[in-house]
Amino acid sequence: MSTLLSVRNLKTQFYSAGRTIYALDEVSFDIEEGTIFGLVGETGCGKSVTALSILRLIPYPPGKIVGGEIRFRGKDLINLPEDEVRSIRGKEISMIFQEPMTSLNPVFRIGDQMIEVIMLHQRLGKRQALEKAVEMLERVHMPEARKVMKQFPHQLSGGMRQRAMIAMELSCRPFLLIADEPTTALDVTIQAQILRLIREMEREFRTSILLITHDLGVIAEMCDRVAVMYAGSIVEEASVENIFEDPKHPYTKGLWGAIPRIEEEKENLAVIPGIVPDLSQPPEGCKFHPRCPFRFDPCDRIVPPLLQASSGHLVACFLYGGGKTND
Amino acid sequence: MEEVRQMIEPLVEVKGLRKYFPMPKGWLKENVYVRAVDGVDFSIHRGETLGLVGESGCGKTTVGRLILKLIEPTDGEILFEGKNLALLDKKGIHPLRRAFQIIFQDPFASLNPRMTVGEIVGRPMAIHRLVDPSQRDERVAQLLESVGLQREHLYRYPHEFSGGQRQRIGIARALATQPKLIVADEPTSALDVSVQAQILNLMRQLQKVFGLTYLFISHNIGVIRHISDRVAVMYLGKIVEMGEKRALFQSPRHPYTRALLTAVPSLDPRRKREEVILEGDVPSPIRPPSGCRFHTRCRHVLAQCLEEEPLFHPVEENQWVACHLYE
Numbered sequence: 001m002s003t004l005l006s007v008r009n010l011k012t013q014f015y016s017a018g019r020t021i022y023a024l025d026e027v028s029f030d031i032e033e034g035t036i037f038g039l040v041g042e043t044g045c046g047k048s049v050t051a052l053s054i055l056r057l058i059p060y061p062p063g064k065i066v067g068g069e070i071r072f073r074g075k076d077l078i079n080l081p082e083d084e085v086r087s088i089r090g091k092e093i094s095m096i097f098q099e100p101m102t103s104l105n106p107v108f109r110i111g112d113q114m115i116e117v118i119m120l121h122q123r124l125g126k127r128q129a130l131e132k133a134v135e136m137l138e139r140v141h142m143p144e145a146r147k148v149m150k151q152f153p154h155q156l157s158g159g160m161r162q163r164a165m166i167a168m169e170l171s172c173r174p175f176l177l178i179a180d181e182p183t184t185a186l187d188v189t190i191q192a193q194i195l196r197l198i199r200e201m202e203r204e205f206r207t208s209i210l211l212i213t214h215d216l217g218v219i220a221e222m223c224d225r226v227a228v229m230y231a232g233s234i235v236e237e238a239s240v241e242n243i244f245e246d247p248k249h250p251y252t253k254g255l256w257g258a259i260p261r262i263e264e265e266k267e268n269l270a271v272i273p274g275i276v277p278d279l280s281q282p283p284e285g286c287k288f289h290p291r292c293p294f295r296f297d298p299c300d301r302i303v304p305p306l307l308q309a310s311s312g313h314l315v316a317c318f319l320y321g322g323g324k325t326n327d
Numbered sequence: 328m329e330e331v332r333q334m335i336e337p338l339v340e341v342k343g344l345r346k347y348f349p350m351p352k353g354w355l356k357e358n359v360y361v362r363a364v365d366g367v368d369f370s371i372h373r374g375e376t377l378g379l380v381g382e383s384g385c386g387k388t389t390v391g392r393l394i395l396k397l398i399e400p401t402d403g404e405i406l407f408e409g410k411n412l413a414l415l416d417k418k419g420i421h422p423l424r425r426a427f428q429i430i431f432q433d434p435f436a437s438l439n440p441r442m443t444v445g446e447i448v449g450r451p452m453a454i455h456r457l458v459d460p461s462q463r464d465e466r467v468a469q470l471l472e473s474v475g476l477q478r479e480h481l482y483r484y485p486h487e488f489s490g491g492q493r494q495r496i497g498i499a500r501a502l503a504t505q506p507k508l509i510v511a512d513e514p515t516s517a518l519d520v521s522v523q524a525q526i527l528n529l530m531r532q533l534q535k536v537f538g539l540t541y542l543f544i545s546h547n548i549g550v551i552r553h554i555s556d557r558v559a560v561m562y563l564g565k566i567v568e569m570g571e572k573r574a575l576f577q578s579p580r581h582p583y584t585r586a587l588l589t590a591v592p593s594l595d596p597r598r599k600r601e602e603v604i605l606e607g608d609v610p611s612p613i614r615p616p617s618g619c620r621f622h623t624r625c626r627h628v629l630a631q632c633l634e635e636e637p638l639f640h641p642v643e644e645n646q647w648v649a650c651h652l653y654e
Contacts, residue, residue: 042519042520042521043519143607157608159608160608187382187383187546187609188382188546188548188587188590188591189382189586189587189590189604189605190382190608191590191592192589192590192592192604192605193604193605193606195592196604214519214520215592216520216594217549217591217592217593217594218592220592220593220594220595220596221592221593221596223596240596241596241597244594244595244596254521255520255521256594257524258520258521258523258524259520259524259549259594260523260524260527260547260549260550260552260553260554261549261552261553261594262548262549262552262576262588262591262593266553268528268531269524269527269528269553270524271521271524271525271528272521272524275489275491275522
């Protein structure tokens with residue numbers, strides 16, 4: 001396996017009303033070929049900003065990538081000229097969003113939108129592009145694919161729109177698919193259909209996937225590796241088995257305890273005291289320290305680096321010292 | 328004697344409840360209705376939490392609104408402490424309204440941005456003339472403290488609070504009239520999991536302190552399992568299964584309940600769920616399928632399911648199901 005995408009010390013900031021918002025602070029991770037990498041965290045932790053930074057879609061102003069490196073198949077995405085980025089976007093790296101209605105154009109038929117994308121990236125004639133579009137819709141198990149080609153987005157249900165979106169994004173056989181909360185707007189039974197489809201597509205097209213979600217169940221079910229984000233930084237990264245069976249960072253532990261589970265009952269859910277910090281004035285040291293029950297001397301002064309606590313299990317927490325486990 | 332009657336009698340009894348919403352007339356001039364709620368029977372006992380679960384468009388929110396008499400039913404009866412709400416006019420209902428309150432999903436849309444927290448929470452007291460105006464602020468301050476806010480918050484405005492804190496304000500407002508029943512319609516759906524845990528714990532604690540009865544409406548099965556004593560599952564305007572929580576989650580009977588429960592992603596990455604994935608979408612509530620409404624997606628469909636509507640009947644002491652498989 002080789003590394004498809006490598007993000008190093010990525011820093012993205014937004015400037016608003018004279019304030020600097022430190023949206024991403026030294027984010028680093030790798031996505032291996034043919035794997036699903038999960039990025040999980042609560043609102044405002046920087047998951048979506050990470051995705052937009054990779055695609056160079058951070059609007060400037062107010063936002064800007066101010067540091068770091070994003071390497072994708074040997075190319076440095078941060079310093080690539082805009083026209084080269086544009087040829088990667090949609091072709092080598094595609095993205096699906098939470099609400100497909102916002103990324104499908106409401107006034108064009110599904111077929112026309114798909115044909116446009118296919119013709120743009122694959123140098124196919126209109127007729128061939130049309131056949132390709134129908135084939136893709138059939139591959140995502142869209143019932144009556146030819147009829148759907150002639151329909152407008154509003155005529156499809158939420159689940160069917162997401163299917164159309166996936167068909168469109170995979171039609172160019174991207175190396176990396178970024179899925180930002182792809183099932184959050186869907187009902188659970190429809191979510192199960194779409195998740196099954198994404199897994200199937202990953203196997204069939206050998207596409208790597210960056211899956212962004214706040215839903216830990218989706219993460220557990222889909223991912224190979226998982227990174228947990230808090231206030232603009234990755235606090236823990238491990239294989240999906242390790243992170244669910246042996247969460248190490250106090251934030252990860254807190255988050256895990258807060259979920260009402262379907263398998264078991266507990267009288268009270270664990271609670272993380274306090275609220276997420278304001279990213280224009282992030283706390284000194286570890287950004288989780290004001291809410292952390294285990295904080296000690298260095299936590300409010302020094303930023304803990306993301307270090308290996310056990311094999312393949314990275315944690316940014318002084319409880320785990322410099323590479324040694326404490327538990 | 329009166330006390331004994333109160334103990335046995337359910338707080339709310341719903342019989343044959345229907346709500347059809349008229350659709351704009353088509354060119355054929357026939358009357359078309361969305362059958363949002365189409366014949367629902369259940370009761371809510373004092374001090375319990377009845378969870379109402381189902382996917383979007385199943386009618387669960389409409390049931391909540393009907394019980395609060397925010398909308399009028401097309402047919403059927405709602406008895407609140409034995410009194411038929413349908414027979415009460417606006418004047419007659421006013422004193423009863425004190426007894427039932429609502430907590431909304433969106434804590435941003437449900438608080439008036441131009442009112443202080445003191446005014447928001449104090450308003451129901453003023454309308455029902457519950458507290459002498461000179462003591463109102465003191466009473467509001469006590470309520471704020473009981474929901475985990477501070478007395479100083481009395482003079483602040485909603486925008487100064489986080490989502491979780493706003494939901495606490497909404498809860499304090501619901502408690503202001505010392506209600507017997509609280510309808511909570513997706514109260515945590517807009518919140519992050521760690522904040523959701525805080526609100527769920529708070530609601531449980533308040534239930535014990537104030538002896539509240541909850542109708543808890545949600546699409547989130549983990550949340551429903553955590554908070555409920557009994558659960559009713561809705562599909563396309565009907566309750567398909569209802570029962571004591573443990574029984575319903577351990578041995579779900581209705582094929583829809585089973586599909587719904589297995590569709591929830593497990594938090595154990597090693598556990599591969601048995602795939603009972605439902606195909607297709609929910610049919611339109613304008614022309615629901617004949618017989619059993621679930622027959623178009625049911626894998627156990629029998630000949631009679633297409634014609635005969637299954638009746639709601641007990642399968643266990645505390646479990647009811649509407650399915651021909653169990654007749």
